[in-house]
Amino acid sequence: MTFAVTVGAAELGMKDVFFAIIARFFSLDVSDFTYGVVWHLRLPRLILGVVAGAGLAVSGCVMQGITRNPLVSPFTIGISSAAAFGASLAIFLGTGLAGGGQLFVVANAFVFALICAFTVFGLANLRGSSPETLVLAGIAISYLFSALAAVLQFFASEEKLMAMVHWSFGSLTNSGWDSIAIISFTMLFTFPALMKYSWDLNTMMLVDDETAKSLGIHTSRVRTTLLILSSLITATIISFTGVIGFVGLVAPHVTRFILGGDHRFLLPGTCIAGSILVIAADIAGRCLIPPIVFPLGVVISFVGVPMFVYLLMTEKEEFWK
Numbered sequence: 001m002t003f004a005v006t007v008g009a010a011e012l013g014m015k016d017v018f019f020a021i022i023a024r025f026f027s028l029d030v031s032d033f034t035y036g037v038v039w040h041l042r043l044p045r046l047i048l049g050v051v052a053g054a055g056l057a058v059s060g061c062v063m064q065g066i067t068r069n070p071l072v073s074p075f076t077i078g079i080s081s082a083a084a085f086g087a088s089l090a091i092f093l094g095t096g097l098a099g100g101g102q103l104f105v106v107a108n109a110f111v112f113a114l115i116c117a118f119t120v121f122g123l124a125n126l127r128g129s130s131p132e133t134l135v136l137a138g139i140a141i142s143y144l145f146s147a148l149a150a151v152l153q154f155f156a157s158e159e160k161l162m163a164m165v166h167w168s169f170g171s172l173t174n175s176g177w178d179s180i181a182i183i184s185f186t187m188l189f190t191f192p193a194l195m196k197y198s199w200d201l202n203t204m205m206l207v208d209d210e211t212a213k214s215l216g217i218h219t220s221r222v223r224t225t226l227l228i229l230s231s232l233i234t235a236t237i238i239s240f241t242g243v244i245g246f247v248g249l250v251a252p253h254v255t256r257f258i259l260g261g262d263h264r265f266l267l268p269g270t271c272i273a274g275s276i277l278v279i280a281a282d283i284a285g286r287c288l289i290p291p292i293v294f295p296l297g298v299v300i301s302f303v304g305v306p307m308f309v310y311l312l313m314t315e316k317e318e319f320w321k
Contacts, residue, residue: 001050004279005042009291012037048175049282049296050275051183052237053247057274058267059230060248061255062194065201065263066223067131073248074234077120077138077227079113080243081145083235086112087242088152088164105167110239116141117231121224130209134227170244170297172282179240186236190229191267197222198263205261244297246304247274253308277304 005017012020012034020038023030060073075081086108094104123137124130153161200222203212209219238244251274252266259269278296281303285294 001046001279004046004049004283005038007283007286008037008042010037044175044177044180045172045282046279047180048172048183048241049278051180051187052172052241052244053251053274053276053278054271055183055187055233055237055274056244056247057251057255057270057277058191058194059234060274061252061263061267061270062201062226062230063248064252065205066226067134068205069131069135070253071249072135073245074230075243075245075248076135076142077231078116078140078142078145079231079234080238080245081142081149082116083109083113083238084164084168084243085145085149085152086110087167087239088149088156091160091163091167092152092156106239109167110235112145113235113239114231116145117227117235121227125220125224131223134223166295167242168297169295170238170242170300171293171295172241172278173293174240183236183240186233190233191271193229194226194267195264197226198267201226201263202261205263242297244278244300246297246301246308247277250304250308251277 002014002017006012006014010033016034017038019028020030020034021043022028023035024039056074063072063074063076064070087105089112090104090108120134120137120141123141124133149164153164156164200212200217203215203217204219204222207215212219234248252270254277255266255269255273259265277300281300282296284303285296285299288294288299
């Protein structure tokens with residue numbers, strides 16, 4: 001994390017960063033330029049990457065647990081497509097569901113992501129909230145919102161189309177302490193609840209629903225609760241960062257490779273892996289061709305795909321259980 005703050009067009013060393021951070025709390029002689037770069041540009045970007053990576057990763061881990069499917073992530077149920085449509089709608093119309101300016105885009109992305117999640121839940125609930133129904137309903141809704149977003153892009157002006165595409169890339173550029181506070185509060189509120197169901201997730205990963213019910217687990221209630229919580233985390237994050245889709249798929253597998261499949265350790269470990277993955281991708285995006293900053297969503301796919309393929313080809317079937 002300290003190294004990440006030193007990376008950028010302005011050359012700052014570890015010592016400069018350390019003293020700039022300390023100067024926030026103690027009276028130290030630090031230049032205004034160094035202080036501004038650290039506290040107003042790089043540190044918010046870093047912390048947003050940490051909390052966003054943790055949230056997306058743990059959401060993916062939970063989704064894989066409740067569906068018993070190693071290829072599922074929060075975006076499988078269409079949250080990213082719905083958020084992209086909400087943001088595109090706000091950009092296209094120049095208005096949204098609340099506030100003004102950038103808040104238009106954030107509010108619309110968040111609301112449509114939640115609408116998608118509850119729609120998928122409603123459709124799946126008609127068939128008993130089975131894992132298969134969740135995945136299939138999510139894929140269908142995802143294609144619907146992708147088509148709606150494509151329609152908006154087709155009729156948008158060149159300037160608005162550029163803004164829509166840029167939002168869909170995913171980035172930490174618009175980081176700020178307000179967005180960090182909102183995402184952190186959401187994580188603090190939801191993560192203890194996710195940990196509460198770690199034993200239930202362990203059981204549901206090993207046996208089918210009928211066997212789990214015989215062991216005293218209300219599978220439908222657990223699946224619904226975890227779906228809502230993970231969807232809330234994902235919707236909150238991507239409404240500020242845009243679509244960063246590969247973290248929720250790769251980070252749980254990396255952690256499972258290291259710690260095993262016990263969700264008591266897998267959930268917090270996945271948070272750490274997701275944060276490291278996002279920070280590493282952000283550093284890579286800033287260092288490839290400076291001063292150009294590559295979109296985080298693009299870089300993280302290049303980082304994550306080889307890692308995922310390696311795990312897929314080298315591990316045995318028991319790895320997914």
